[in-house]
Amino acid sequence: MFADVVFPAAAGAYVANMFVPLSAVLALATEYGVYIYFQRGIISLWRLFGIVLGVNIFSWLVGAVLSCLIPDHFVPQLPAIYDLVALVWACFLSTVLEYLPLWFFRKRLAFRKLGLCVILANLAGYIVIAIILKLNRF
Numbered sequence: 689m690f691a692d693v694v695f696p697a698a699a700g701a702y703v704a705n706m707f708v709p710l711s712a713v714l715a716l717a718t719e720y721g722v723y724i725y726f727q728r729g730i731i732s733l734w735r736l737f738g739i740v741l742g743v744n745i746f747s748w749l750v751g752a753v754l755s756c757l758i759p760d761h762f763v764p765q766l767p768a769i770y771d772l773v774a775l776v777w778a779c780f781l782s783t784v785l786e787y788l789p790l791w792f793f794r795k796r797l798a799f800r801k802l803g804l805c806v807i808l809a810n811l812a813g814y815i816v817i818a819i820i821l822k823l824n825r826f
């Protein structure tokens with residue numbers, strides 16, 4: 689049944705997480721670890737977990753929709769870089785989509801080095817996703 693589903697090339701990273709949920713769980717745990725490193729002592733761990741989970745759900749939903757709107761001919765069709773392009777695109781989009789809502793609450797929540805935190809958290813998270821997908825030969 690799933691083999692008949694066709695999705696745009698740019699949405700590959702978002703779709704892959706549905707088939708290998710371990711990659712999403714480990715990426716979220718990795719991002720949470722980066723946030724703990726940057727925000728320890730400022731925001732409680734449970735509140736921080738809720739923030740990380742919330743912005744990740746938001747960025748996944750919006751990112752998946754936006755990625756599905758990109759025509760396939762904008763994504764290089766070379767097999768060696770197909771997955772890499774989708775992961776880089778998703779990482780960039782997730783970083784932007786997570787940073788924007790957090791930026792609005794930066795003074796209320798007193799984030800420390802918010803931009804760097806979000807960038808490193810997403811880079812680390814997408815590296816974990818890439819490794820898990822490679823190990824699963826997705």
